[in-house]
Amino acid sequence: MNPLVVEVAATDGAARCGRVLTPRGSYQIPAFMPVGTRGSVKGLDSADLEGLGAEVVLANTYHLMLRPGAEVVAALGGLHRFTGWTGHTLTDSGGFQVHSLRPKVDDDGVTFASVYDGAATRLTPEKAVEIQGLIGADIQMVLDVCASLPATPEVLRLAVDRTTAWAARARAHHDRIEARPEGQALFGIVQGGTDVVLRSESATRTVELEFDGYGIGGLSVGEPRAQMLEALEATVPLLPMDRPRYLMGVGDPVGLLESIALGVDQFDCVAPTRAARHGSMWTSTGRVNLRNAQYARDTGPVDPACPCPTCARWSRGYLRHLLAVGEPTAWRLLSIHNLTFVLGLMGEARSAIASGRLDDLRARTAEIWDR
Amino acid sequence: MNPLVVEVAATDGAARCGRVLTPRGSYQIPAFMPVGTRGSVKGLDSADLEGLGAEVVLANTYHLMLRPGAEVVAALGGLHRFTGWTGHTLTDSGGFQVHSLRPKVDDDGVTFASVYDGAATRLTPEKAVEIQGLIGADIQMVLDVCASLPATPEVLRLAVDRTTAWAARARAHHDRIEARPEGQALFGIVQGGTDVVLRSESATRTVELEFDGYGIGGLSVGEPRAQMLEALEATVPLLPMDRPRYLMGVGDPVGLLESIALGVDQFDCVAPTRAARHGSMWTSTGRVNLRNAQYARDTGPVDPACPCPTCARWSRGYLRHLLAVGEPTAWRLLSIHNLTFVLGLMGEARSAIASGRLDDLRARTAEIWDR
Numbered sequence: 125m126n127p128l129v130v131e132v133a134a135t136d137g138a139a140r141c142g143r144v145l146t147p148r149g150s151y152q153i154p155a156f157m158p159v160g161t162r163g164s165v166k167g168l169d170s171a172d173l174e175g176l177g178a179e180v181v182l183a184n185t186y187h188l189m190l191r192p193g194a195e196v197v198a199a200l201g202g203l204h205r206f207t208g209w210t211g212h213t214l215t216d217s218g219g220f221q222v223h224s225l226r227p228k229v230d231d232d233g234v235t236f237a238s239v240y241d242g243a244a245t246r247l248t249p250e251k252a253v254e255i256q257g258l259i260g261a262d263i264q265m266v267l268d269v270c271a272s273l274p275a276t277p278e279v280l281r282l283a284v285d286r287t288t289a290w291a292a293r294a295r296a297h298h299d300r301i302e303a304r305p306e307g308q309a310l311f312g313i314v315q316g317g318t319d320v321v322l323r324s325e326s327a328t329r330t331v332e333l334e335f336d337g338y339g340i341g342g343l344s345v346g347e348p349r350a351q352m353l354e355a356l357e358a359t360v361p362l363l364p365m366d367r368p369r370y371l372m373g374v375g376d377p378v379g380l381l382e383s384i385a386l387g388v389d390q391f392d393c394v395a396p397t398r399a400a401r402h403g404s405m406w407t408s409t410g411r412v413n414l415r416n417a418q419y420a421r422d423t424g425p426v427d428p429a430c431p432c433p434t435c436a437r438w439s440r441g442y443l444r445h446l447l448a449v450g451e452p453t454a455w456r457l458l459s460i461h462n463l464t465f466v467l468g469l470m471g472e473a474r475s476a477i478a479s480g481r482l483d484d485l486r487a488r489t490a491e492i493w494d495r
Numbered sequence: 496m497n498p499l500v501v502e503v504a505a506t507d508g509a510a511r512c513g514r515v516l517t518p519r520g521s522y523q524i525p526a527f528m529p530v531g532t533r534g535s536v537k538g539l540d541s542a543d544l545e546g547l548g549a550e551v552v553l554a555n556t557y558h559l560m561l562r563p564g565a566e567v568v569a570a571l572g573g574l575h576r577f578t579g580w581t582g583h584t585l586t587d588s589g590g591f592q593v594h595s596l597r598p599k600v601d602d603d604g605v606t607f608a609s610v611y612d613g614a615a616t617r618l619t620p621e622k623a624v625e626i627q628g629l630i631g632a633d634i635q636m637v638l639d640v641c642a643s644l645p646a647t648p649e650v651l652r653l654a655v656d657r658t659t660a661w662a663a664r665a666r667a668h669h670d671r672i673e674a675r676p677e678g679q680a681l682f683g684i685v686q687g688g689t690d691v692v693l694r695s696e697s698a699t700r701t702v703e704l705e706f707d708g709y710g711i712g713g714l715s716v717g718e719p720r721a722q723m724l725e726a727l728e729a730t731v732p733l734l735p736m737d738r739p740r741y742l743m744g745v746g747d748p749v750g751l752l753e754s755i756a757l758g759v760d761q762f763d764c765v766a767p768t769r770a771a772r773h774g775s776m777w778t779s780t781g782r783v784n785l786r787n788a789q790y791a792r793d794t795g796p797v798d799p800a801c802p803c804p805t806c807a808r809w810s811r812g813y814l815r816h817l818l819a820v821g822e823p824t825a826w827r828l829l830s831i832h833n834l835t836f837v838l839g840l841m842g843e844a845r846s847a848i849a850s851g852r853l854d855d856l857r858a859r860t861a862e863i864w865d866r
Contacts, residue, residue, distance in 0.1 A: 164817055164824040171804065192791060192816040199792040200812040208808040420563060421570040433542065437579040441571040445563040446535055452823040453535040
């Protein structure tokens with residue numbers, strides 16, 4: 125029985141809006157999932173995330189398996205009780221972080237050095253499933269091989285073959301293990317770089333394994349947006365209509381809307397919060413760099429059109445000051461703003477799809493952000 | 496006309512509880528004032544402080560005059576609008592921070608190097624008044640000379656003489672300047688180290704200048720608590736009953752209650768928040784060091800008896816993890832707990848004074864914290 129059911133309320137071209145029904149309840153799609161790397165979205169707590177109206181929060185297996193350790197998260201009641209978050213959760217497999225560490229990859233798995241103490245650490249598809257079972261998110265992801273772009277055809281081919289073989293092992297192991305939440309979903313991941321033929325092959329082979337949802341990985345890693353969208357176009361139509369489609373690591377306004385137009389349901393990205401911590405504010409009129417001296421005496425809010433508590437209460441001048449002197453309060457207040465912006469954009473996308481006006485929203489957004 | 500009116504509701508020995516009526520409203524005494532060094536209590540925002548029930552927040556003139564600059568705070572509407580805080584505010588004069596930098600002190604003022612860029616900076620009693628006028632807190636403090644203890648009699652004598660002379664200049668200048676909030680209060684500061692004769696002299700001479708309230712400075716700088724209390728005993732009875740008495744830099748539970756017993760009304764200290772950021776939690780059963788490995792899998796709250804949002808929602812194990820990996824969320828959540836503890840202790844002190852049971856509270860607190 126499939127733990128996740130996609131309930132489509134409306135479509136607009138390939139785009140769709142609605143809900144994903146889950147054992148925990150449901151979350152609206154298209155969805156943006158804030159990233160709580162080590163068990164908290166940097167500077168925020170789970171009450172803040174409730175206030176933001178976030179419905180799914182991502183946590184990084186790579187970090188949690190090393191600190192405090194998956195067994196410790198399990199001993200503390202699993203990811204939801206650990207973080208005090210009653211909404212949905214998703215853990216990545218650690219694959220993306222591991223591959224950025226230039227690990228040793230073989231057919232069986234991957235060996236890498238811990239970022240904390242350099243200790244050699246081994247991850248296999250089965251181990252990734254077990255660890256994520258202990259962490260206990262609502263959704264876990266298979267361990268994949270994420271090739272850095274640009275990559276040779278041989279590298280991309282090997283990444284797809286290994287990802288597929290590992291996906292089959294993960295699927296079997298996930299069905300087998302007991303130390304995981306009842307009804308925990310498992311997503312496969314489509315790879316293939318920007319090679320549309322390989323993307324199609326990867327999609328088809330991954331779908332054959334019958335996952336509860338599908339991640340699309342290995343994109344938004346530096347390639348031009350047009351290439352990313354081509355790869356998506358070669359992938360999404362091959363994914364089953366009744367399963368969520370999750371584009372990993374995309375969070376810029378135009379990238380989100382263009383991907384939604386191609387049928388993607390959910391996203392994660394550190395960009396909105398990382399940008400916020402550097403004073404790069406996402407607003408209804410585009411980017412505002414709060415570090416600019418022109419804002420030092422600015423009594424206005426970051427974005428007059430924004431409903432967030434930061435914009436309701438504090439001035440650009442104050443927030444710029446906190447940022448300039450390194451006060452952690454700035455990171456939290458500015459992250460709350462940028463997440464409000466991205467989550468609000470998702471709400472706009474849902475409304476636009478429901479009323480058949482997604483093209484208008486895409487055009488307006490591109491005009492602001494691509495100029 | 497005195498901007499502050501002490502309304503005593505009850506006394507218990509020398510201790511008193513009640514309210515200080517101000518142009519802004521009132522605050523309850525005994526009061527603990529969280530320290531918002533650079534315009535925010537580290538990691539917290541003004542909504543957090545409202546949630547905590549804080550009524551007065553301190554800001555450091557030394558930091559704000561250097562970054563973003565007093566004129567910038569004024570341009571952004573003054574300290575209250577700057578920080579989005581509608582409660583009371585108090586600025587220190589910068590004297591304490593400056594003296595920790597081993598500055599050049601002469602009869603006219605003090606020259607020190609900016610901690611930000613090393614630039615030579617000059618502060619005089621008049622300049623401190625003007626800067627604090629621009630920052631615009633409800634209460635400002637005179638620039639004082641704070642001798643490091645232990646100090647020779649000559650050093651203490653010079654510190655008292657200069658502090659008194661500077662206080663007279665500050666008083667006159669504060670009456671004269673217009674660039675300050677209507678009704679802004681000015682507190683004198685009693686010095687004299689742990690020399691009870693000098694303390695009495697300093698108190699008498701400062702009171703002659705007729706301030707709106709009185710700070711007691713130069714204590715809790717490393718001397719034994721008994722010596723601090725002796726110095727207080729030599730000071731407080733000489734201060735007028737109708738003015739607030741503010742012991743600067745004290746925030747440990749026993750120090751607070753013993754000082755309250757001697758008639759002190761208000762306190763500030765970075766200790767509760769600094770301790771929190773290092774995992775030293777103040778609880779109803781004493782100190783809990785969250786960094787200890789024994790708490791790694793502890794599902795209980797920091798303090799089962801605590802009503803704060805942190806204790807209501809997150810476990811020792813989770814908070815310990817956030818702290819261990821350096822997540823700024825930990826600093827905020829743990830600071831909220833420790834401030835709840837200290838502000839709660841102030842509430843207990845007020846109730847105890849009202850019911851004539853302060854001695855009981857002192858005994859219980861000493862048993863927990865001095866063992």
